[in-house]
Amino acid sequence: MSHATTEDTGTSDLTAAQPVAPKKKAALSEGKKAERRLGWLLCAPAALTMIAVTGWPILYSILLSMQRFDLKFPDRTEWIWFDNYVTVLSSPYWWDAVWVTVLLTVVTVAVELVLGMALALIMHRALVGRGIVRTTSLIPYGIVTVVAAFSWRFAWTPGTGYLSEALGSEPVLTEKIPALMVVGLAEIWKTTPFMALLLMAGLALVPDDLLKAAAMDGASAWQRFIKITVPIMKPAILVALLFRTLDAFRIFDNLFVLTAGSQGTSSVSMLTYNNLIKGLNLGIGSTMSVLIFLMVALIAFVFIKLFGTAAPGSDDGGKR
Amino acid sequence: MGATRRYRLAVGAGAALLAATTLTACGSGGQGITVNVYKYNQENFQAIVDSCNAKAGGRYNIVYNKLPREADGQREQMVRRLAAEDDSMDVLALDVTWTAELAKAGWIKEFTGSVKSQVETGTLQTPLDTATYEGKLYGAPDNTNVQLLWYRSDLVPTPPKTWDEMISMAESLVAQGKPGLIVGQGKQYEGLVVLFNTLVNSNGGTILDENGTKAVVDDKAVEALGALKKLATSKAIDPSFSNSTEDPARLLMESGKAAFELNWPYVYAAAQKKPDFAKNFKWAPYPTVSGDAAKVTVGGINYAVSNYTTHPDEAFDAVLCLRGAESQKLAALKDGVPPTIKSVYDEPEMVDAYPMKDDILKTLESASVRPRTPAYQNVSTVISTILSPPASIDPKATADRLREELQNALDSKGVLP
Structure with missing residues (x-):
């Protein structure tokens, strides 16, 4: 992935959510109207396809979440409106999963930000072997998550694993806190390069002249970093944080392979999978999916509205 | 004129070809x-x-x-x-x-x-x-x-008949400093449900009613929970019991640290690869909880x-x-x-x-069947989650919790862990 594509996706995703200043309405000429109609017609097929493949499933799961719908008891299907939400929101299993997910998200994203920034600075400043440095640091991100998770699991399994051997052959994946630490470690190892990539795009925005001028004025390296680099990079940092938070919140594959949710390590996605796919309870499972959707939407809202996340380089992005 | 005829010929040939392929398709379809x-x-x-x-x-x-x-x-x-x-x-x-x-x-x-x-x-x-x-x-x-009781005949001359006998025999072996551990399946998974179902049925208890629609967990089942807790908190239980499945149990037994093993018959074939161990590796019917014979989960x-x-x-x-x-x-x-x-x-x-x-x-x-209900997957998940780890079972309170959450699972109401 190059900088350009990262920035592009960032722009298209995020500017759409930005408040658009109301424009003055002018009477449109006939030609303009026809042009606009043609525009609608041309984008209609794409828009309809989008609605069919994303809008309908979302609507369908909302409908399912308001029904008692269990494939095991097909004859007991009925509309129960918000009973499923009451059931899920009053379940200790759900709240355990929420806290596990929040904990994993906050810890891993925080560590990834620090490590990712360090990695980005190294990649940005590397004088020799820039290509090699960048390629090697991206390797973990290039490995399929499930494959990486399996290698972590074997590494931590007493008897077969090198990490387990090296650290006293305790079965760490069999207890809640150590297991969560391993999951977090695997997650950080895996996605720090992604964080670094996004941050590096931000570093490219910092003008060298500015840094040189500050150095002339006697600013230390730390002061230059905090007072100049970070403020200019802020949009890129926020975008990176937003992306990673949304991703981390939906953690599934690492957990599925490493603990499969045992010892109270279920994340919200894991719990949803257990109810929806294993338990065949479409009602409860869909309710959980809708709740995850709402939480993810809330995270995005907080980032965009309160922190003013915008794509790096977009109009009001760099302003403080 | 000529062209039309050629056309007809072609159509005729095509139709014949089509018919032929359809026929062969039918023929091969039959076989x-x-x-x-x-x-x-x-x-x-x-x-x-x-x-x-x-x-x-x-x-x-x-x-x-x-x-x-x-x-x-x-x-x-x-x-x-x-x-x-x-x-x-x-x-x-x-x-x-x-x-x-x-x-x-x-x-x-x-x-x-x-x-x-x-x-x-x-x-x-x-x-x-x-x-x-x-x-x-x-x-x-x-x-x-079905599971059997496997034991070391060099340590245990006559196999125990009852659950309590097995535990006291093992404890006295451990007290003498001999390998006397009991190994079995105590991890949070189906194996723990199998053990629980065996104990409840052997004690004449009930988990679900006959139709599989109502959670019962009667007094006999509460006693069975007590038996499971007694095993899990015994001095002679495998220290990693709460995380043990079939194979770790087998390996611990083969390593010579245990005297009793509750496991499936496949351990016999596996033991034959170690002749020194196999010569003292014997089996007996599953120990009874109450009554004449254990009702082992099939x-x-x-x-x-x-x-x-x-x-x-x-x-x-x-x-x-x-x-x-x-x-x-x-x-x-x-x-x-x-x-x-x-x-x-x-x-x-x-x-x-x-x-x-x-x-x-x-x-x-005399074997017993696990609860027969369309919601078995839920029932099993609830049982293994609530009983894990077995050492922290509190028979009465655990039974109450089981009854409530099992009923929810049967009604497909609750959330699966």
Whole structure:
């Protein structure tokens, strides 16, 4: 992935959510109207396809979440409106999963930000072997998550694993806190390069002249970093944080392979999978999916509205 | 004129060609019926399929489709495809606990008429019970399984008869500084449910009512919880019991640290690779909790026929062959799975491979079935979650919690952990 594509996706995703200043309405000429109609017609097929493949499933799961719908008891299907939400929101299993997910998200994203920034600075400043440095640091991100998770699991399994051997052959994946630490470690190892990539795009925005001028004025390296680099990079940092938070919140594959949710390590996605796919309870499972959707939407809202996340380089992005 | 004639000729030839291909298609269709069997990866199953194909004499061809090793993975694949009414699955190898769920959902066909009587003739009763739901037969038992008590005859001259006796014998061995641990399955998974179900039934207790619609967990079940807690908190229990499955238990026993092992008969074949250990490795019926005999939880596999199959007659016919006496004997000798047809146990070759076959048969006669309910998956998840770790069971409070959460699971109301 190059900088350009990262920035592009960032722009298209995020500017759409930005408040658009109301424009003055002018009477449109006939030609303009026809042009606009043609525009609608041309984008209609794409828009309809989008609605069919994303809008309908979302609507369908909302409908399912308001029904008692269990494939095991097909004859007991009925509309129960918000009973499923009451059931899920009053379940200790759900709240355990929420806290596990929040904990994993906050810890891993925080560590990834620090490590990712360090990695980005190294990649940005590397004088020799820039290509090699960048390629090697991206390797973990290039490995399929499930494959990486399996290698972590074997590494931590007493008897077969090198990490387990090296650290006293305790079965760490069999207890809640150590297991969560391993999951977090695997997650950080895996996605720090992604964080670094996004941050590096931000570093490219910092003008060298500015840094040189500050150095002339006697600013230390730390002061230059905090007072100049970070403020200019802020949009890129926020975008990176937003992306990673949304991703981390939906953690599934690492957990599925490493603990499969045992010892109270279920994340919200894991719990949803257990109810929806294993338990065949479409009602409860869909309710959980809708709740995850709402939480993810809330995270995005907080980032965009309160922190003013915008794509790096977009109009009001760099302003403080 | 000439052109028209050529055109007609061409059309005629085309029509003839079309007719010919249609005819051959029909002909090959009659003989080319494929019966797709979905079963876990059983090492020597292809040999059984091949011999059944030879017997079918071209009426149909059985194709073995391998499912994942883990039970959850098998169930997930089959259930997902059944929910989508996939007609490419014909015969399904089901774990004994899935019958009710698939039958209730209308995903598998009932066995009726002569097929039913052929399945029932000579088959042991408990395995048949696992394939029965609401009085109807939905599966043909393929193999079965029961746990026995395995012990070290050099440490324990006469095996214990009761649960308490086993624990006190083990504790006195440990007190003397001898290897006296008890090993079994205490991890949060199906194995713990098997242990719990054995203890409850052996004590004459009930987990769910007869119809599988109401959570009972009566006083006898509370006593069984006490027995499980007693084992889990004993000085003689394997320290990693709360995380132990079948194989870690077997390995600990083979390493010489334990005197008693509650496990499936496959440990016998495994032990023969270590002659020093095997010479003192003996078996006895499962210890009783109360009453004359333990009611040990039965495991195993039943064949069912998908409701969406396009050729049910051939599928039922294939099932009869795949689980026939000859096939079961081959599976028992090559893959080590106990048969469900009684006469197979009398085959001469079985003496060497199954020296404990009489005890297996006897245990099967009084064996118990896990709760029969469409919501079994939920029930099992709830039980193993609440009972884990077994050492922190508080019989009365745990039973109350079980009753409440099991009822929710049965009503498909609660959230699965």
